[in-house]
Amino acid sequence: MYYRWFKSYLGVTFGVFLTALGLDAFLVPAKIAAGGVSGIATILYYMVNLPVGAVMLALNIPLFIWSSLRLGWRSTVNSLYGMITLSLFIDLLAPHMPLITEDLLLASLYGGVLMGIGLGLVFRFNGTTGGTVLAAAIVRSYVGINVGQLLFLIDAIVVVWAGVVFQSVELAMYALITIFLTSWIIDRVLEGFSSAKAFIIITSKAEAVGDAINKELDRGATAWKGKGMYTGMEREVILTIVGVTQVTKLKAIVQEQDPGAFVILAHVSEVLGEGFQGLEGKK
Incomplete structure (x- = not known):
């Protein structure tokens, strides 16, 4: 205190x-x-x-x-x-x-x-x-x-x-x-001046995409169930945070594992927690 x-x-x-x-x-x-x-x-x-x-x-x-x-x-x-x-x-x-x-x-x-x-x-x-x-x-x-x-x-x-x-x-x-x-x-x-980026990936191959993120980028990822409101199809949604220098690599991973995945990329102002130091995402 x-x-x-x-x-x-x-x-x-x-x-x-x-x-x-x-x-x-x-x-x-x-x-x-x-x-x-x-x-x-x-x-x-x-x-x-x-x-x-x-x-x-x-x-x-x-x-x-x-x-x-x-x-x-x-x-x-x-x-x-x-x-x-x-x-x-x-x-x-x-x-x-x-x-x-x-x-x-x-x-x-x-x-x-x-x-x-x-x-x-x-x-x-x-x-x-x-x-x-x-x-x-x-x-x-x-x-x-x-x-x-x-x-x-x-x-x-x-x-x-x-x-x-x-x-x-x-x-x-x-x-x-x-x-x-x-x-x-x-x-x-x-x-914050964070250089981190957030990826939201909607995919039917969550296991393969998640494994590649873990192994090739040494990054964690979180997945949850999602459902398309128009198609009614169930897919998984993956959230992961990467450094700015890993953006291109992650795009390539998603394209390789699931070319039909829907990807949202957003800037992250601040990242706190394991794997990130202060405001700077791991590069």
Whole structure:
């Protein structure tokens, strides 16, 4: 129990550190306000010279209190640790961070990658950093609008505001690149970068196909009975997971053992269990 608790907070802390690094090293120096509370804080930093981390914390506190009252303490208490540590990391790192690049494209890309990995880790370890996620959840509790749509709307407003304040359409465009890249990376961290593929094979020769999978690919397979709704014929359905480099070989095995088999091939985001290491399927 204590190990799991320690691992969770360690993961959130590392994720928060990467998020802060992405902001301090790339996004804030480049004036890229990539939506959300961090984007608002970046704008205010250049308008009135307020520390980014302190502004984020100041904006998050009322959201946290409102969310706790509206949604309950249990649903928002996990936000508190990530919210505070992110603000601290941002303001502690900022004075010591050298200017890495003046190229806006590089700043938007690398900032987006670091923020995506960082926030993905925070979410993966059951934490949050507050911000617009809390705001969207609060608004949704009143009007029932989709959270994703609300987040997109809030980010869009912040990006437009940044474009007006900085008098630069280009900076707003770079911010959009960062937002999309961050969102994509978060999804990949949460779902995994697995290269595994799932095969669903409907065949009348399940024994032969299964044996070949076991012997030639060193893979396990699971079979169950199926019935065609149109023909009424009974067949067996085989499910097996293979690495991406084994896809062609498995297709050849099925073609050799049962040319009339019906095969479905699907991408697998994450594989856990014997024969697979973490998120990577056995190759």
